[in-house]
Amino acid sequence: MTILLDKESKVLSSLSNSPKSLSELAEELGAGFSKTTVHRLISSLAKDGKVVSSGAGRSAKYEVTNLGRLFNPLVPEEYFRKGQDDRQALTSLNFDLLDTFRSHDLFSQEEMRTLVERQREFEERWKGLSPVLRQKEMERLAIDLSWKSSQIEGNTYTLLQTESLFKEEKRAKGKIKEEAVMLLNHQAAMDYILNKPGYFGELTVKKILEIHRFLTKGLGIPNKVRSGRIGITGTNYKPLSNTHQIQKTLQDVCDLINTKRNVLEKALIALLFIAYIQPFEDGNKRTARILCNALLLANKYCPISFRTVDPEDYRYVTLLFYEQNSISSFKKMFMEQFEFSTANYF
Template sequence: MIKIDQKRQKIIKLMLGGQVLPSSKIHQEIKTAGEDISPVTVKRILSEMAKIGLLEKSGAGRSTGYNISVKGRISAEVDAKEYCSTEPDKRLGLKQYNFKLLENIPKDIFSPEELKVLHEATAEYQKRTEDLSPAIEKKELERLIIELSWKSSKIEGNTYTLLDTEKLILENKEAPGHDRKEALMILNHKEAFNYVRQQAGTFKTLTRKNLEELHAILVKGLSVELGLRKRPVGVLGSIYRPLDNVQQILEAVEALSRAVAKMADPHAKALMAILGLSYIQPFEDGNKRTSRLLANAILLAYGRAPLSYRSVDENEYREAVLVFYELNSLMPFKKIFISQCEFAAKNYAVK
């Protein structure tokens, strides 16, 4: 992924609404925003952006227009908190599933600088996991499972504390005053992580079968229908409406599998899986939980550190995912993902 300067980022931001704009309109908007720039310069920049794939050019002569491409969308620098502070119906995002997104996403979604950080994290993780005694390996596994189960559940609104979660997983003691389903959600995470750890090799290829098996473990006992959903779902606080046709959902899952397969780096595969599955929402419930465990399955399959999300702010996580839903920008969530990869490499020794 190339680094995009602020001038081009401003143009990308103008285009996120999805409309085709002539260079004159783009120039006018830039001038209105207070930047002194000539029409000729704007035309040159737009032409360059189209050439490197950030924009799509249509028409000719005075009818020439520009629209944002998938590459442009995923590269958009967006302040997720600021974007989400606007009421949903006043936001400029996409309301429907973008059929171009998964089919056209580039294989390199990390910059060289980001890859360097991830490779250094992997080296640290591999060093930490060398020559572990069985006792330490068991303790490390328990700690990761507890912290992952707690935070992943908390992101979904579970009210168990970390200490409650520890007691539940290690002693099978439920916290008083909590809904039984909260305990089940946490225990399902434990079972799901053990499953993906044991079956990690099978997740080098994303299939409907391994996806549905993982989902079934995570929603066991929670009154969630298994298999691809057959009814529409909405997203709380978002204008985005996922696909509501089971055949299209299946095709989207297949498109996600292809997108994950073409990614050049294991971390890119995991990032694509977590955001892509959340975006498709193929199941009645439990999609984001499944996406987090799926990403860990991929990371483990390629010898990378699994993530607990322990240090993640839940609101920042939700906002970053929502930006991907509505604008298709990877940037806010990618920052969270890289940070969690670094955190995992420094804090866990589970392989």
């Protein structure tokens, strides 16, 4: 099964660069990819809606669909062996991707069984906790989340220094003021969503802006949808630059999240798309992580601290989605962190 997935991924990756005939695919992929093998793989992928063809006979060309991109099991370590300018990557936002998210389940049945089981275990433990212990555990998770979310953005506070800042208002020596402000802003944002249970049951652009305002207070970042171009280090992907287009896409994402019934899909979409759209000059991924938790908490799901995520790995799986629209690695990280949180808090 692993070998088959690896071969399918190589076919999808090749077609994501440009449409190709069976002969062209076999020639490009080389050893292990005879014309017969490629034909069998293409037939399977076409049946699943992951590739489509144009033309007939030997002149037929095949290209990857949005569904094929979405579930292409790319491995970040392999993908990023090539440099930024050598990768055949998407360089602009794929508007059609929203329809693909809308019409397909993001988790397999097996994945959902695992996640639902973890959620039920959390619910059982939650019922047995006193209000005091619930609050203490939520505070612990909020400290871990604030520390890790800030670390992903380059903050150098340690977890213990973050705890001292929150509990004793003690700023770490040798750290700049902005690092403490970033952490305290996370605390304020978490307090806000915890004090408004159910408020994020339905997502709006206004609510996204509210979270962004908490996270960027005192950091000189405008709390409004940006205008103009921005670049992202490490990738040639360029987010939207037109304010009206950004606002419209942000609203479309809210509509998508609100129509999804699966709470974990809601959280995953928020985590991915707020970063993908980059609606603000800064603070986008921080906003995405807090919104992800706001959606989980509003629906009585276990929040996620991201405590064991490696910041570099987080950046790689995020860039992989920007450049190839593949969610496989990002989803794996999301699932691992949800399972970690359900096992280690409450």
